[in-house]
Amino acid sequence: MRKLNSKRLGHHIRNLLGMITSVFIAFFIVYKAFNLQINFYSMILNIISCFLGIGIYLSIIFIIYSKGGHFADNFKIVFDAIDKISDGDFSVFIDSSKYKHNRHNHIMNVLAQKVNDMAKQLSTMEMMRQDFVSNVSHEIQSPLTSIQGFAILLKNDNLSKEDKKAYLEIIDTETKRLSKLSNNLLKLSALDSGAKELQIKTYDLANQLRNVILFLEPQWSKKNIEFEIECQKTNVNVDEELMSEVWINLLSNGIKFTPDDGKMYVSVKRESKNIQVTIRDSGIGIKEEEQKRIFERFYMADKSRKRELGGNGLGLSIVKKIIDLHGGSIRVESETNRGAAFIVSLLAEI
Ligand SMILES: Nc1ncnc2c1ncn2[C@@H]1O[C@H](COP(=O)(O)OP(=O)(O)O)[C@@H](O)[C@H]1O
Ligand SMILES: [Mg+2]
Incomplete structure (x- = not known):
């Protein structure tokens, strides 16, 4: 229990006297106003209730002094932690275990745990943000370095025609990579922020898949990849443009990682809904x-090899985001050197 100091005691005696005086003044006013005939018994009753009031008042002062200081200290710990969090320090941790077994401190225990959870989540988000910024910077920096290097080499007047062509080819590829990166980042940010509303329409999914395969012909015919297609007319109720993005990403990955003369299989099946x-x-x-x-942003299984193949590790995260927005799911089945199968499940009606 905290000690009463003289200043606080004086304050409470003043309050007490104030209260007693107000009770008597109130009595007097009521008595005069209604000219009540207060008999002896009602006078006794009033005096008793007055003492009761004083007793309750003193008990409240006692509770405030014995518990209030403690509560105030605990609240200060929580407020200090929140202050630190708002200043960007997410390493905050309040030891909530000391509040666990005390019934009166239950609320403090819950508060401390909530503050700890908030600090933990913010810290994870901050780490993800930093990772994202460093990944984007890296993805921008490497093509830029290469463009700059080959541009310098091109200044040499003694270069052969073939060398010039090869260097320009590299500059072209790296520029396309930068453009793809910025496109993908814009797409992800639009999908994340919800700025892009789904334009749901009903159309035949089998037809869309065949069109996408046709669109990618320059990529697969160059590698002499053979397609087996098992798609019957299946109406879906989804955003056609976004779904086309999904198939382009999945099919391009398949083509990219399949060796020359390899095979690919595409099917659409409907089971009830x-x-x-x-x-x-x-x-x-x-x-x-x-x-x-x-499916994580910027994840590439073998960075050096994937860089040769022109990836930036954003394709599958865009795919997953689009499927999630449609309430569907995507999973992968694969074994090293035995190909990969991506299986997308969609609701027939959303
Ligand atoms: N069909 C596939 N076969 C083998 N690996 C794949 C396939 N699809 C995706 N991956 C792996 O997943 C990673 C992420 O894919 P993705 O997000 O599309 O990025 P990117 O194609 O730009 O590398 C790829 O770098 C690759 O390691
Ligand atoms: Mg990809």
Whole structure:
């Protein structure tokens, strides 16, 4: 219990006297106003209730002094933690275990845990933000370095025609990579912020898949990849443009990782209210530990090799985001060097 100091005691005696005086003044006013005939018993009753009031008042002062100081200290710990969080320090942790077994401190325990949870979540988000910024910077920096390097080499008048052509080819590829990166970042940000509303319409999914395969012909015919297609007319109720983005990403990945003369399989199947699209390739496959991470932003299983193939690790995160927005799901089945199958499930009606 905290000690009463003289200043606080004086304050409470003043309050007490104030209260007693007000009670008597109130009595007097009521008595005069209604000219009540107060008998002896009612006078006694009033005096008793007056003492009762004084007793309650003193008990409240006692409780405030014995518990209030303690509560105030605990609240200060919480407020200080929130202050630190608002200043960007997410390492805050309040030891809530000391409040656990005390019934009166239950609210403090809950508050402390909430503050700790908030600090933890903000810290995770801050780490993700920093990772994102460093990934974007890296993805911008490497093509720029290469463009700059080959531009300098091109200044040499003694270069052969073939060398010039090869250097210009590299500059062209790297510029396209930069443009793809900025496009993908814009797409992700629009999908994240919800700025892009889904334009739901009903159309035939099999037809859309065939068109996308046709659109990608320059990529697969160059590698002499053979397609097996098992798609019957299946109406879906989704955003056509976004869904086309999904198939382009999945099919391009399949083509990219499949060797020359390889095979790819595409199917659309409907089971009651569920539509399943499978895109399978006969490429390098994805290791089990990598399968969990491939939908993360900027994740590339083998960075050096993927850079040669022109990726930036955003395609599958865009795919996942679009599927999630439609309430569907996507999973991968694969074994190293035995190809990969991406299976998308969509609701027939959303
Ligand atoms: N069909 C596939 N076969 C093998 N690996 C794949 C396949 N699809 C995706 N991956 C792996 O997942 C990573 C992320 O894919 P994605 O987000 O599309 O990025 P990107 O194609 O730009 O590298 C790829 O870098 C690759 O390691
Ligand atoms: Mg990709």
